[in-house]
Amino acid sequence: MECALKTMDKNHDLNIRTDQPVHKGKVRSVYWLTAADSARLIKERGYPNIAADAMLAVMVISDRISAYECIWHGENGLAGVPGKGAALNAISKHWFDLFRERGLADCHVLEVPHPYVWVVQRARPVMIEAISRQYITGSMWRSYAKGDRVFCGITLPDGLEKDQKLDTLLITPSTKGILTGIPGVPAQDDVNVSREDIVNNLEAFRFQSRDDVAHYEILLRDGFNLISEELAKVNQIFVDTKFEFGYVKDKAGIERLIYMDEIGTPDSSRIWDAAAYAEGRVVENSKEGFRKALQQHFPDPDILLNKNRMDERKTLATSTTLPVDMLLEVSRTYSDIAETITGRKVHIPQDPRAEILRVLKDEFLLIDEEYP
Numbered sequence: 001m002e003c004a005l006k007t008m009d010k011n012h013d014l015n016i017r018t019d020q021p022v023h024k025g026k027v028r029s030v031y032w033l034t035a036a037d038s039a040r041l042i043k044e045r046g047y048p049n050i051a052a053d054a055m056l057a058v059m060v061i062s063d064r065i066s067a068y069e070c071i072w073h074g075e076n077g078l079a080g081v082p083g084k085g086a087a088l089n090a091i092s093k094h095w096f097d098l099f100r101e102r103g104l105a106d107c108h109v110l111e112v113p114h115p116y117v118w119v120v121q122r123a124r125p126v127m128i129e130a131i132s133r134q135y136i137t138g139s140m141w142r143s144y145a146k147g148d149r150v151f152c153g154i155t156l157p158d159g160l161e162k163d164q165k166l167d168t169l170l171i172t173p174s175t176k177g178i179l180t181g182i183p184g185v186p187a188q189d190d191v192n193v194s195r196e197d198i199v200n201n202l203e204a205f206r207f208q209s210r211d212d213v214a215h216y217e218i219l220l221r222d223g224f225n226l227i228s229e230e231l232a233k234v235n236q237i238f239v240d241t242k243f244e245f246g247y248v249k250d251k252a253g254i255e256r257l258i259y260m261d262e263i264g265t266p267d268s269s270r271i272w273d274a275a276a277y278a279e280g281r282v283v284e285n286s287k288e289g290f291r292k293a294l295q296q297h298f299p300d301p302d303i304l305l306n307k308n309r310m311d312e313r314k315t316l317a318t319s320t321t322l323p324v325d326m327l328l329e330v331s332r333t334y335s336d337i338a339e340t341i342t343g344r345k346v347h348i349p350q351d352p353r354a355e356i357l358r359v360l361k362d363e364f365l366l367i368d369e370e371y372p
Helices: 035-045 084-101 138-145 195-199 210-232 274-278 288-297 307-319 324-342 352-362
Strands: 028-032 056-061 065-067 070-074 109-114 117-121 128-135 165-171 236-249 255-260 269-273
Touching: 035 056, 056 084, 065 288, 070 307, 070 324, 084 109, 084 210, 084 324, 109 352, 117 352, 128 210, 165 210, 195 210, 210 236, 210 255, 236 274, 269 274, 288 324
Parallel strands: none
Antiparallel strands: 028 056, 056 117, 065 070, 109 117, 128 165, 128 236, 236 255, 236 269
């Protein structure tokens, strides 16, 4: 029970003032603020270059862990990974700040009032999971090993080996959500698409122009290369990652393409230890280590890998309580890589829920009722 008290597993039921339904994600919950509160905070907090009528939200991250599209929990009431949410937020904020400093693009995060909380502005998302790969591993390797050579319109040569570095950074986008009416693209979530698919269906993917497609590709490559260079300085390899993009309006009413969601985290990326890789070994410093541990934990790992067995997988995740040590190992991985990247230890609050309510009430005036 002590472990459960140190995780932020419920984040959708905070009494934050809102006039819209709370968006409940696998890991994050989003509380859209009222128009009056949004306008008040923009004025009081002095957020730069944001439209006066922009809609704001409080985004609260949890310590829940999602893998293979399921939420997992542990023994003794451990409903998440201690410190995971704080580690993810700290890493993303580090990269967002660096991107802004280097002149790449802005992001949706306006302020970080608590390790588990972001104040964000509403963005109109581009309907693409912008995946980039520098090494052939994971699902791409499994498909390649079966004989596939064309990925998102890009042809790979024969003779590649598992976990090998690719000659160039590959952009292999997939659909964000279920998109309809796109020739040759199934109406399913997370379907690989080519650049040609995107430029021929700008409206479906919510791009404004072909120039913006080229701009997103530049931001993706520049962002990947910058993180890769910074990780190399601390003996880490940036293997592959997922970026997300969206549009926001600035004070002049002009829409700008920005980074959103999270970037360069162990949830959205593979990160390998460089020294181990030089010795021919792969040591994961991301959620991929947890995914592999799950495969080893169950006698039939095909349930985790086979999309046609999703019902079985959901039942497995609901009925299984994982060993505490398994989730604490994930906690160490996330905390260690966060400290490596940011240069600071991750602060793990003893009672994050009470702290969040206190700061949102006292500093942001967003809580009407007394917090517990």
